[in-house]
Amino acid sequence: MTFYAVGKPNKEFRTIEGEASAQLNKRAGEVIVEVDQTGLRGKISADGKSIVLHVASMEEELDKIRQRRTSLLARCDFILMPDAPFTAAEVEEWKAYRMELRDITDTQPETKFEDIVWPEPPFPLP
Structure with missing residues (x-):
């Protein structure tokens, strides 16, 4: 399939x-x-x-990393609850x-x- 960027010169385009x-x-x-793929961001020349592609700033990259990190942390919040059905050793692994x-933004600046190389969880969650 062929994709096309449609828009006014010097303005953001949409891909169709x-x-x-x-x-x-x-x-x-x-x-x-004509463009070779969909999902591109930028402007028509x-x-x-x-087309002139948009290059994400480091701040935009950090925002995406932080969003993913927050999501991953939220998935395992319950493990730290006192009544969670995990052993002390398992809780330490999750900690x-x-x-x-x-620390991911410090260890992979x-x-x-x-x-980003995301850490693997200790074991699948129930």
Whole structure:
């Protein structure tokens, strides 16, 4: 399948699958540029013949990392509850895992989200 970036020059574009759909979704003053995939972010070039991709800032990367970390921490919060059905040794394993998650932005600084090596949980949760 072929994808197309549709938008005005020097403006953000949207990606549409198929030339016919791109033509149907094209508005006044917009151009269509063939692209090799969907999910791209950026702008149509000034001349309207290509795209200029958006490169995520390190702060944007850190935001994505923090969101994922928060989600992973939330999944195992209950393990630290006093009535959780885990042994003291298991709880210690989870504490170590949680510490690795909390430290991830310090242990892997200046790393893009897709390159982060996430720690493995001690064992699958019930």
